[in-house]
Amino acid sequence: MMPPTPLQHLSVIKCKRVKQGVFTFALPALKNVNAPFWDYNKLKNATPRQERPVTRSRSKTHIYVHATWRTGSSFLGELFNQHPDVFYLYEPMWQVWQALYPGDARSLQGGVRDMMSALFRCDFSALRLYMGTRNLSIYSVFGWKTNKVICSEPLCAHYRKCDVQLVDEQVCAKCPPKNLADLERECRKYPVVVIKDVRIVDLEALLPLIRDPELNLHVLQLFRDPRAVHCSRLVSKHALLKESIQILRTRRHQGTLGISLGRKATKRADLYVGNAIELICDHWHKDMGFVKDAPAWVKSRYAFVRYEDLALGAAEELRRLYRFANLRSSQALEEFAFNMTHGEKYSLKKPFLISSRDAKESMFAWRNGLSVAQISLVEQRCGQVMRSLGYQNVIVGEG
Numbered sequence: 476m477m478p479p480t481p482l483q484h485l486s487v488i489k490c491k492r493v494k495q496g497v498f499t500f501a502l503p504a505l506k507n508v509n510a511p512f513w514d515y516n517k518l519k520n521a522t523p524r525q526e527r528p529v530t531r532s533r534s535k536t537h538i539y540v541h542a543t544w545r546t547g548s549s550f551l552g553e554l555f556n557q558h559p560d561v562f563y564l565y566e567p568m569w570q571v572w573q574a575l576y577p578g579d580a581r582s583l584q585g586g587v588r589d590m591m592s593a594l595f596r597c598d599f600s601a602l603r604l605y606m607g608t609r610n611l612s613i614y615s616v617f618g619w620k621t622n623k624v625i626c627s628e629p630l631c632a633h634y635r636k637c638d639v640q641l642v643d644e645q646v647c648a649k650c651p652p653k654n655l656a657d658l659e660r661e662c663r664k665y666p667v668v669v670i671k672d673v674r675i676v677d678l679e680a681l682l683p684l685i686r687d688p689e690l691n692l693h694v695l696q697l698f699r700d701p702r703a704v705h706c707s708r709l710v711s712k713h714a715l716l717k718e719s720i721q722i723l724r725t726r727r728h729q730g731t732l733g734i735s736l737g738r739k740a741t742k743r744a745d746l747y748v749g750n751a752i753e754l755i756c757d758h759w760h761k762d763m764g765f766v767k768d769a770p771a772w773v774k775s776r777y778a779f780v781r782y783e784d785l786a787l788g789a790a791e792e793l794r795r796l797y798r799f800a801n802l803r804s805s806q807a808l809e810e811f812a813f814n815m816t817h818g819e820k821y822s823l824k825k826p827f828l829i830s831s832r833d834a835k836e837s838m839f840a841w842r843n844g845l846s847v848a849q850i851s852l853v854e855q856r857c858g859q860v861m862r863s864l865g866y867q868n869v870i871v872g873e874g
Contacts (some may be wrong), residue, residue, distance in 0.1 A: 536801045537595045537692045540671035541678060541762075543755050545707035546699040547782040550815065552671035552795060556623050558802055558810055559637045560667035565618030567594055567673045570605040584680040591670060592684055595692070597662035599655040613653045620644040624661055625653075639807045667800055678762040685776055692776065695796065696762065699782035700866045701857040702850055705752040706841035756857035763863060781864060786834035789816045842869075 513856045542548035549565075556563040576846045593601035602615055619625050621642045627634040631650035634642060641802070661670065675681060766777055778799045785792045788813035794804045816834035841850070851870040854861065861868065 490868065496773075505767050524647060526827075533690070534691045535665075536667045537690055538667065538800045539591065539675075539681065539684075539692060539694050540669065540697060541681075542671065542697040543673050543676075543704070543758075545704050545711065546697050547785070548671055548673060551695075551697055551780070551785065553641075553815075554668070554808070555638050555669040555671070555711050555800070556621070556811060557808060558667075558797070560666055560802055562597075562624055562662045562668045563622065564594060564616070564668075565622065566672045566674075567591075567602075567617055567670060568672045569617045570602060571674065572817045577822060584677065587672075587674050588680055588684060590670075591675075592687075592690070594670060594685075595668055595690060595712075597668070599659055599662075600657070611655050613658050615655070616658070622647075622649045624665075625658065626650055630661060639811045667802060669800070677765075678760050678764045680686040682773070685773060693799065694746045695799065696777070696779040697782060698759065698779060698864055700838070700841070701752060701756055701861060702841040702845060702853050703750075703782075703838065704755065705849070705853050706844040708748050708752065709784060710844070711795050745807075752853060752854040756860045759860045760863075763860070783838050786816050786838060789813055789834075 480604055540548060540555070542551070552563065552565055555561045556565070568590055571583060571586050571590055584659050590605075593599075599611075604613055606615055613619055613625050613630070616622070616625070621644060623634065623636050623642060624646035625631065626642045626712075627636040630653050631647065633646050633650060634640070678694065678696065681692070681694060684690055685694065766774065768776070778796070780792060780796060790804075790809040793809055793812045797804045797808075818833050845853070847870060854868045854870055857869070
């Protein structure tokens with residue numbers, strides 16, 4: 476049977492099976508990548524042909540999706556948001572960075588980690604530390620208008636958590652106001668709590684939480700081709716200006732990446748966003764070294780995924796990531812992931828919109844969005860990380 480047309484069942488998916496076609500593309504498989512930092516077999520936990528049964532532990536499972544801006548983390552997070560057994564939070568630590576601006580990213584990690592610890596325990600009172608003394612409600616939670624728990628029964632009658640479908644912000648905005656105590660009660664009902672955020676810059680900062688036996692924290696790290704990240708960041712440079720400044724404040728950085736990108740780079744936004752990509756790659760490299768040298772109990776709680784593998788093999792990667800999170804996949808969820816990555820087109824002009832897209836087109840939009848000079852400089856500054864993750868240069872030689 477042929478795959479469905481994009482968006483054919485995207486509005487509401489219940490239990491219909493879609494047999495998927497195979498997408499092939501010139502991207503090296505992770506297991507074939509000569510990456511000195513990674514033991515593919517151990518980090519992937521299980522191959523598709525050796526699927527492990529999901530076993531429920533008595534304690535709740537907590538997952539932190541560790542990513543940076545413009546890596547496709549909103550899409551990855553949405554795959555957890557759709558799961559009926561997941562209580563999902565989208566970038567709740569945004570409040571910390573906003574309240575403490577212009578603090579640098581590294582110094583803010585302590586506050587971010589403390590907030591994360593409280594939220595994983597379904598304690599939302601920590602929001603008061605960064606939002607003042609005014610009455611707080613579910614509307615205080617960043618990203619609430621697309622949150623499946625907030626917009627579904629019993630908190631709201633417009634949606635059901637068990638139905639796999641994107642939430643319409645305008646519909647969710649009509650939900651009656653609820654206080655945070657109601658959200659805390661819902662949070663405690665779910666066996667898996669997932670937080671997706673972009674404000675932990677060093678994986679090692681999470682070690683105290685990973686070590687906590689009561690928290691049962693697992694970390695899922697998302698990578699993406701640095702050229703694609705940089706291209707998308709340039710498109711949304713004004714929206715990311717404050718965050719770029721906070722990243723750059725972690726180091727008095729005088730790199731050449733931002734100031735060598737042509738005439739437009741003389742603008743402040745181009746300069747900050749341009750320099751930030753080099754630091755992002757530096758942090759990725761540091762994370763790789765941390766995982767490489769980490770003890771076995773840390774490695775067992777860590778997994779990673781490349782955006783490109785998720786985009787081109789959505790169902791296969793979805794099953795693997797769900798197993799890591801102690802979740803079961805379903806036909807409806809796999810169909811949703813398939814449709815989300817098989818849209819009709821991709822537009823750089825709408826970078827923050829969660830929608831069905833042409834995955835192959837989105838992967839290589841940077842080829843048209845960046846100049847030769849921009850591509851070359853990203854490959855120079857991020858070369859080691861790119862080699863470790865299997866991304867091939869198109870300008871700079873491999874030697």
